[in-house]
Amino acid sequence: MIEVKNLSKVFKYKDKKNQMAEKTAVDNLSLDIKAGEIFGLLGPNGSGKTTTIRMLTMLLKPTTGEIFYDGRHVDIDDKDVREVKQMFGIVPQNLNFDMDLTVRENMELHGRLYHMNRKDREERISELLKYVGVEEVINDKVRNLSGGMKRRVLIARALMHNPRILFMDEPTVALDPQVRRRIWELIRQLANKGTTVLITTHYIEEAEELCDRVAIVNHGKLLDIDTPQGFISRLGRYVVEWTEGTHKEFKLFNCREEAGQYLTQLDAPGGIRKSNLEDVFIEMTGRKEGL
Ligand SMILES: Nc1ncnc2c1ncn2[C@@H]1O[C@H](COP(=O)(O)OP(=O)(O)OP(=O)(O)O)[C@@H](O)[C@H]1O
Numbered sequence: 359m360i361e362v363k364n365l366s367k368v369f370k371y372k373d374k375k376n377q378m379a380e381k382t383a384v385d386n387l388s389l390d391i392k393a394g395e396i397f398g399l400l401g402p403n404g405s406g407k408t409t410t411i412r413m414l415t416m417l418l419k420p421t422t423g424e425i426f427y428d429g430r431h432v433d434i435d436d437k438d439v440r441e442v443k444q445m446f447g448i449v450p451q452n453l454n455f456d457m458d459l460t461v462r463e464n465m466e467l468h469g470r471l472y473h474m475n476r477k478d479r480e481e482r483i484s485e486l487l488k489y490v491g492v493e494e495v496i497n498d499k500v501r502n503l504s505g506g507m508k509r510r511v512l513i514a515r516a517l518m519h520n521p522r523i524l525f526m527d528e529p530t531v532a533l534d535p536q537v538r539r540r541i542w543e544l545i546r547q548l549a550n551k552g553t554t555v556l557i558t559t560h561y562i563e564e565a566e567e568l569c570d571r572v573a574i575v576n577h578g579k580l581l582d583i584d585t586p587q588g589f590i591s592r593l594g595r596y597v598v599e600w601t602e603g604t605h606k607e608f609k610l611f612n613c614r615e616e617a618g619q620y621l622t623q624l625d626a627p628g629g630i631r632k633s634n635l636e637d638v639f640i641e642m643t644g645r646k647e648g649l
Pocket residue numbers: 369370371381382383401402403404405406407408409410560
């Protein structure tokens with residue numbers, strides 16, 4: 359469905375000394391995302407996730423590389439790029455509403471932008487607000503909604519024109535666990551109905567619980583792609599954790615017995631637990647800061 363070949367983005371900018379500098383935000387990224395899949399881009403802050411989404415949604419021109427949708431090569435400069443963009447629903451990281459308009463008015467604007475007729479707009483607005491569970495705030499100004507409600511309206515608005523592919527940039531950032539779970543449920547329902555979902559996150563739990571497959575990225579580079587369980591069973595299902603001075607150390611094992619033997623040999627206080635995607639992530643990136 360979405361195929362990305364050797365995609366790179368190098369930003370040119372002026373540094374603090376007013377000298378021209380370059381930053382490689384995305385470095386030779388190749389991906390193949392299947393229809394109906396929930397695909398996660400997992401990486402720390404600054405690893406190039408937003409830049410990738412902006413290139414895939416034709417908002418930013420790649421420095422090099424190619425993008426294909428359903429096997430068709432697409433480019434931001436294509437004459438029919440508008441038609442391609444109709445396929446996308448975009449849930450940006452920032453809440454880009456007109457805060458002084460009501461929920462209905464914000465959704466109306468979006469519907470008009472996508473040339474939906476009045477009847478379709480009205481039907482879709484009430485259907486979607488009901489779907490995301492915030493129909494009671496339809497006439498409230500967006501400014502007055504809670505953070506969780508704003509995020510849900512952001513998702514509803516992105517779905518107005520029935521997109522086939524939903525791009526979500528950190529959709530649950532700064533939300534409490536209950537609201538986060540409700541949004542995950544919504545995303546699962548959409549994928550079950552056939553929508554392809556590409557989600558960026560730096561929440562490892564989100565990637566582990568929600569995504570069919572995950573691409574781990576760091577410094578703009580793809581480190582590896584697998585299912586969350588695939589990563590865990592490849593890198594080790596058990597973790598021996600122990601303390602060395604003030605440091606916490608860990609080592610991954612695939613067999614509980616081996617983990618037990620290792621722990622016995624260690625002359626340090628520790629224990630064994632099941633591993634999770636966070637252990638895999640730290641093992642692969644060797645860093646935890648920024649998460
Ligand atoms: N217009 C720009 N000019 C220069 N550097 C940029 C520009 N946009 C992004 N960058 C840099 O590119 C890198 C990748 O940024 P990007 O926003 O894609 O990362 P991210 O993984 O989405 O991070 P976050 O979760 O913080 O949004 C960062 O180092 C960022 O500072």
